[in-house]
Amino acid sequence: MTKAQIITVGVLALQGGVVEHLNLLRKATSHVQSPDSIRFTFTEVRTAPQLAQCDALIIPGGESTTMAIVARRLGLLDPLREFVKVQHKPVWGTCAGLVMLAEQAAATKQGGQEQIGGLDVRVLRNRYGTQMQSFVAGLDLGSILGEDAAPFRAVFIRAPVVEEVIAEAGSQKQGHRVEVLGLCRGPGGQVEGEGKGDIVAVRQGNVFGTSFHPELTDDVRIHVWWLEQVADAVRHGKLVVEGV
Numbered sequence: 701m702t703k704a705q706i707i708t709v710g711v712l713a714l715q716g717g718v719v720e721h722l723n724l725l726r727k728a729t730s731h732v733q734s735p736d737s738i739r740f741t742f743t744e745v746r747t748a749p750q751l752a753q754c755d756a757l758i759i760p761g762g763e764s765t766t767m768a769i770v771a772r773r774l775g776l777l778d779p780l781r782e783f784v785k786v787q788h789k790p791v792w793g794t795c796a797g798l799v800m801l802a803e804q805a806a807a808t809k810q811g812g813q814e815q816i817g818g819l820d821v822r823v824l825r826n827r828y829g830t831q832m833q834s835f836v837a838g839l840d841l842g843s844i845l846g847e848d849a850a851p852f853r854a855v856f857i858r859a860p861v862v863e864e865v866i867a868e869a870g871s872q873k874q875g876h877r878v879e880v881l882g883l884c885r886g887p888g889g890q891v892e893g894e895g896k897g898d899i900v901a902v903r904q905g906n907v908f909g910t911s912f913h914p915e916l917t918d919d920v921r922i923h924v925w926w927l928e929q930v931a932d933a934v935r936h937g938k939l940v941v942e943g944v
């Protein structure tokens with residue numbers, strides 16, 4: 701009989717939308733197309749030993765300044781950097797999680813804030829203003845969900861956007877470039893200036909980031925896609941997990 705492979709997916713549980721991600725991950729598993737021998741288990745991560753048990757990680761939305769302070773106090777920042785940039789394990793950051801995964805951030809708190817890095821981008825924090833200016837926008841995420849996919853109703857709450865892709869920002873990427881996977885036309889659907897909209901979904905190798913919060917909807921599609929990416933990495937031997 702083929703050995704089962706168990707993929708342990710952690711959600712960084714220092715602050716923010718942890719339970720929401722865990723719920724949607726559990727809901728997503730029944731839709732994931734992967735061999736029967738691959739199974740998922742989900743867990744909260746608060747310590748370095750817990751992180752070491754994980755094959756992949758989600759960094760939720762919340763408040764990146766708080767998350768960075770707590771991660772520093774718990775001695776988690778360097779293990780997180782190692783997980784993302786040395787071990788190259790799959791990581792997805794939503795909103796504050798995207799800020800944490802960017803190499804650089806603008807509009808940081810006074811004196812700056814610590815980040816994990818991994819994405820060669822500079823994010824602009826709070827691009828659309830305060831919590832009161834939160835909005836939902838239908839995004840075309842064809843490159844993730846398939847060309848004919850219905851728009852994804854994305855929730856933006858004090859969201860960052862990628863304001864610039866930075867070549868050689870310092871992240872060690874084994875030649876992977878930053879791919880832009882989603883654009884947002886803003887709250888009113890009107891793009892300012894010449895562009896096609898703000899960059900709100902990016903991937904670079906093992907690191908994926910979204911400005912918005914799929915975990916605050918009941919739309920499992922992005923979670924399913926991401927879990928399938930993780931399963932593919934296991935299938936192709938890029939990610940080695942425990943077998944039982």
Ligand code: GLN
Pocket residue numbers: 760761762763764765794795796797799825826857858859860
């Ligand atoms: N503006 C917040 C930050 O920079 C992110 C907000 C969110 O995650 N909803 O951390």
